[in-house]
Amino acid sequence: xxxxxxxxxxxxxxxxxxxxxxxxxxxxxxxxxxxxxxxxxxxxxxxxxxxxxxxxxxxxxxxxxxxxxxxxxxxxxxxxxxxxxxxxxxxxxxxxxxxxxxxxxxxxxxxxxxxxxxxxxxxxxxxxxxxxxxxxxxxxxxxxxxxxxxxxxxxxxxxxxxxxxxxxxxxxxxxxxxxxxxxxxxxxxxxxxxxxxxxxxxxxxxxxxxxxxxxxxxxxxxxxxxxxxxxxxxxxxxxxxxxxxxxxxxxxxxxxxxxxxxxxxxxxxxxxxxxxxxxxxxxxxxxxxxxxxxxxxxxxxxxxxxxxxxxxxxxxxxxxxxxxxxxxxxxxxxxxxxxxxxxxxxxxxxxxxxxxxxxxxxxxxxxxxxxxxxxxxxxxxxxxxxxxxxxxxxxxxxxxxxxxxxxxxxxxxxxxxxxxxxxxxx
Numbered sequence: 001x002x003x004x005x006x007x008x009x010x011x012x013x014x015x016x017x018x019x020x021x022x023x024x025x026x027x028x029x030x031x032x033x034x035x036x037x038x039x040x041x042x043x044x045x046x047x048x049x050x051x052x053x054x055x056x057x058x059x060x061x062x063x064x065x066x067x068x069x070x071x072x073x074x075x076x077x078x079x080x081x082x083x084x085x086x087x088x089x090x091x092x093x094x095x096x097x098x099x100x101x102x103x104x105x106x107x108x109x110x111x112x113x114x115x116x117x118x119x120x121x122x123x124x125x126x127x128x129x130x131x132x133x134x135x136x137x138x139x140x141x142x143x144x145x146x147x148x149x150x151x152x153x154x155x156x157x158x159x160x161x162x163x164x165x166x167x168x169x170x171x172x173x174x175x176x177x178x179x180x181x182x183x184x185x186x187x188x189x190x191x192x193x194x195x196x197x198x199x200x201x202x203x204x205x206x207x208x209x210x211x212x213x214x215x216x217x218x219x220x221x222x223x224x225x226x227x228x229x230x231x232x233x234x235x236x237x238x239x240x241x242x243x244x245x246x247x248x249x250x251x252x253x254x255x256x257x258x259x260x261x262x263x264x265x266x267x268x269x270x271x272x273x274x275x276x277x278x279x280x281x282x283x284x285x286x287x288x289x290x291x292x293x294x295x296x297x298x299x300x301x302x303x304x305x306x307x308x309x310x311x312x313x314x315x316x317x318x319x320x321x322x323x324x325x326x327x328x329x330x331x332x333x334x335x336x337x338x339x340x341x342x343x344x345x346x347x348x349x350x351x352x353x354x355x356x357x358x359x360x361x362x363x364x365x366x367x368x369x370x371x372x373x374x375x376x377x378x379x380x381x382x383x384x385x386x387x388x389x390x391x392x393x394x395x396x397x398x399x400x401x402x403x404x405x406x407x408x409x410x411x412x413x414x415x416x417x418x419x420x421x422x423x424x425x426x
Contacts, residue, residue, distance in 0.1 A: 011099060013106045019157065022180035022230040025216060026103070029165050029223035034093050039167045041090040042120055042243045045082050049075045064125070071128035071237045074246075077118040083260040091118065092264060094165060094245055096271045103225065104249035109157040110310060114253025114275040116160070116355060123242035130202040131235045134176070134192055134211050137162070137228035139398040142330075142348045143356055144322040145386070146183045146397075146407040149229055151315040154181060158227055159309070160250040160355045164216070165223040167243040172234050173216040173224065174207050180229035183407040184396055188231075192395035207235060231396060251309065253279045254354040282308060283359050287366050289324055290331075293378045294371055298419045305415070308357075317415045322386065323357040325379040331364040332376035342402070378422045385410050 011026060018024045030038055050067050057065030067073045077083060083091060094100055095115050104113035138146065164173055184192070191210040200206050207213045211231055216224050226232065228248075253275045261272045289304035291297075305317050312320065330349035333341045341349075352360030367375065387403040394406035 011103060013103055015106055015157075018107055018225070018227075019154070020181075021177045023175055023177070023216070023224055023226035025218070026223045026225065027219070028221050029100070030094060030167070030221035032221065034089075035167065035221050037089055038093060039243065041087045042167055042245075044087050045075055045077060045090060045120065046122060046243070048082050049079070052081070067122075068125050071124050072234065073122040073124065075120040075122065077120065078255075078257050078260050080257070080259055084263045088263045088265065088268070090245075091260070092268045095247070096264075096268045101249070101271075104161055107158060107161050107225065108249065108251055109159055109312070109316070110251050112251055112278065113161075113249035114251065114278060115247070115272070116250050116253060117247040119246045121164075121242065121244045121246050123239055124237050125239065127239060128237040131172075131207075131237065132233050133195055133202075133396075134188075134207075134213070134231050134233045135396045135398065136179075136231055137398065139348075140404045140406050141342070141344050141399060141402060142326045142353065142358060144319050145405045145409045146229070147409040148315065148319050148322065148413075150181050150183070151409075152319040153227065153229060154315075155313040156309070156311075156316040159252070160228055160248055161225050162228050162248040163223055163225050163246065164218070165245040166218050166220060167245075168220050168241050170218045170220075170242060170244050171215050172237065172242070172244075173218075174213040174233050174235055175216055175226065176211045176213050176231035179211075179231035180227040184231075184394060189395055196395060202235075204235065207233065250355045252282050252354045252357065254283075254352060254359060255279065256352070256360070279354065282354075282357075283363060286324070286327065286357050286359065286363075290328065290367070290375055291371075293324075293328075293422065294374050296423050298423050301419060302415075314414065318409075318413065320357070321382070321415050321418055322413070325382045325386075327357055327359075327363075328372075328375045328379040329383060330358060331367055331372045334361055334364040335367075335369050335372040344399075344402070381421055382413065382418055385413050 014024065050064060053065035053067045054063060062068040077091065095118050101113050105111035138149065188211050194200060195202065195210060218224060255272065255276045258272065258276065261269045285304055285307040289301055289308065292300035292304055305312065305320055308320055309316055329345060333339050333346050333349040348358065350361055352358050386405055388405065391401040391403055393401040397406050
């Protein structure tokens with residue numbers, strides 16, 4: 001087993017700056033004495049994944065398969081066959097290092113971080129100019145309108161924090177400071193639409209002009225931790241060597257595949273086991289909240305929200321309620337094949353996204369058909385309030401045209417109004 005080294009000095013974190021700007025640049029997240037071993041571990045992981053990509057390639061694909069086709073090849077470290085004693089240090093020395101968890105604890109709304117996805121972003125085999133385009137990691141179909149997310153963030157802090165930690169100098173990421181606290185401006189929407197239409201060649205000057213963006217300049221071993229609500233973009237993807245850890249920590253976690261933990265040092269493995277137990281507790285709390293709605297138990301519903309996010313204010317509880325409405329929709333979509341729901345919502349129901357209380361298809365098995373129908377009946381009016389009569393579109397979100405509001409939070413979408421709608425209804 002790979003032994004974890006002694007804890008380093010805690011890093012001083014400016015939470016006020018994070019709350020205001022939406023990101024923090026932290027130097028030497030990977031200390032110099034661990035950088036070479038981290039690089040070696042990352043390279044071995046990539047070599048193993050490249051072999052799989054090559055084996056999975058289609059008849060018309062290049063020899064390297066997806067690795068040779070993507071502008072930003074990504075490796076998911078939880079996948080079987082990537083983590084063993086030779087590569088365990090990549091997880092141990094960053095994702096569950098005491099220093100990393102301490103940083104997440106200082107920033108999250110509740111100081112109980114769980115590791116979410118553990119990825120590595122790599123360079124392509126050819127240059128891809130133009131980047132990803134300005135975006136937020138927000139999909140309105142199964143999240144909440146931006147106004148609700150921003151109000152919740154300002155009131156309570158983040159439920160999820162996202163990392164980029166490069167093994168080599170990296171300036172690919174650009175951000176718009178403070179944009180996580182607000183909706184897009186009219187000017188931003190106009191400029192983003194021009195970019196989508198191909199009216200401009202994307203350059204550093206264009207990135208600055210379109211959204212007042214700034215580059216995040218990271219040296220090898222540095223890190224940037226940021227809100228997924230923040231407007232950000234990958235700039236040009238070139239063949240310059242890139243091995244950048246990417247993923248995050250959240251107050252909700254889920255681990256359908258835990259085989260990677262078998263090769264970790266006991267203390268690291270125990271952390272993942274603790275995360276998994278906590279995730280099951282949050283699943284149970286989600287079920288409790290939904291059953292309180294079925295039984296019209298207002299007090300029980302409030303108590304379940306408190307279990308899910310202790311101390312959450314009104315805006316936070318509203319966002320949790322919207323997430324629970326999505327859970328109810330997903331459950332009913334899985335139970336009733338004839339349910340008239342968009343293909344995107346059906347796809348979301350068949351996967352999981354634990355940071356928004358989407359625990360995946362197996363979670364629906366906790367409810368009978370009749371319970372699921374009653375549950376959806378209770379939440380359907382709220383879901384209808386979150387939609388317009390016709391499809392709409394706003395750039396920078398992870399969605400095409402949909403009826404769900406991208407930014408607007410309609411009046412009456414709050415916990416007390418939601419409860420009043422079913423507490424005494426027939």
